[in-house]
Amino acid sequence: MSADVATQTPLQAGFDIDIELRRGSFRRAFAIRSERRVIAVVGDSGAGKTSLLHAIAGLLRPARGRIIVAGATLFDRDRRIDLPAHRRRIGYVFQDARLFPHLDVRANLLYGLRGAAARERRFELADIVELLGIGPLLARGTGGLSGGETQRVALGRALLSQPRILLLDEPLSMLDMNRRDELLPYLQRVRDESGLPMIYVSHYPEEVRRIAEDVHRVGEAAPFEK
Numbered sequence: 001m002s003a004d005v006a007t008q009t010p011l012q013a014g015f016d017i018d019i020e021l022r023r024g025s026f027r028r029a030f031a032i033r034s035e036r037r038v039i040a041v042v043g044d045s046g047a048g049k050t051s052l053l054h055a056i057a058g059l060l061r062p063a064r065g066r067i068i069v070a071g072a073t074l075f076d077r078d079r080r081i082d083l084p085a086h087r088r089r090i091g092y093v094f095q096d097a098r099l100f101p102h103l104d105v106r107a108n109l110l111y112g113l114r115g116a117a118a119r120e121r122r123f124e125l126a127d128i129v130e131l132l133g134i135g136p137l138l139a140r141g142t143g144g145l146s147g148g149e150t151q152r153v154a155l156g157r158a159l160l161s162q163p164r165i166l167l168l169d170e171p172l173s174m175l176d177m178n179r180r181d182e183l184l185p186y187l188q189r190v191r192d193e194s195g196l197p198m199i200y201v202s203h204y205p206e207e208v209r210r211i212a213e214d215v216h217r218v219g220e221a222a223p224f225e226k
């Protein structure tokens with residue numbers, strides 16, 4: 001499968017990823033080729049989903065291969081391209097949000113804006129606050145937020161960093177089922193209104209069905225029933 005991918009011409013939209021990752025004794029090839037803007041990556045625990053996102057974000061260097069997203073080459077071993085992480089402009093949302101505990105919600109959001117050049121600014125604070133319904137939370141500390149509120153702020157902070165790509169690593173997995181249902185419509189709004197390429201990692205088929213246009217299973221050959 002990866003040989004096939006390697007012989008095809010790069011896609012101008014979507015994802016063209018063909019890499020091998022090594023992490024200690026973990027060693028795995030990934031081949032994802034999709035013209036879709038929003039894809040999901042599913043797979044068992046330990047299959048390498050987070051490692052794949054790390055490689056796209058520039059936090060883990062593949063042993064070989066290439067990573068092209070929306071026509072931009074982030075990594076290509078043969079062509080000696082390896083864009084540093086800070087130049088890849090990745091918005092990353094983790095399962096545990098990782099908000100700064102010493103900053104209130106507004107300051108957490110504004111942190112995302114740091115370093116974004118004015119000409120690259122597509123997402124403004126007021127629009128993101130409206131999109132995610134977090135206006136009432138702005139002056140609050142992060143400690144008392146519910147899990148769903150926390151993840152909405154994390155999404156806002158990621159968008160305000162003016163990313164070219166959004167990576168979401170199981171953003172709902174710490175929430176109970178009701179809270180997951182509450183947050184999904186916000187994820188759908190971000191998907192539809194940001195227009196960004198997105199990779200959504202999840203264990204839950206239902207979530208994946210509601211978010212992604214295309215599903216890729218990593219770690220084994222069996223196809224994933226969408």
Ligand SMILES: Nc1ncnc2c1ncn2[C@@H]1O[C@H](COP(=O)(O)OP(=O)(O)OP(=O)(O)O)[C@@H](O)[C@H]1O
Pocket residue numbers: 023024025026043044045046047048049050051052
């Ligand atoms: N820093 C590291 N050093 C060595 N091995 C690592 C490191 N990080 C991850 N691994 C190993 O790489 C493999 C893939 O881990 P990864 O976290 O990418 O899987 P995952 O599919 O995201 O799993 P989960 O769904 O449980 O989060 C695992 O076997 C893990 O133990």
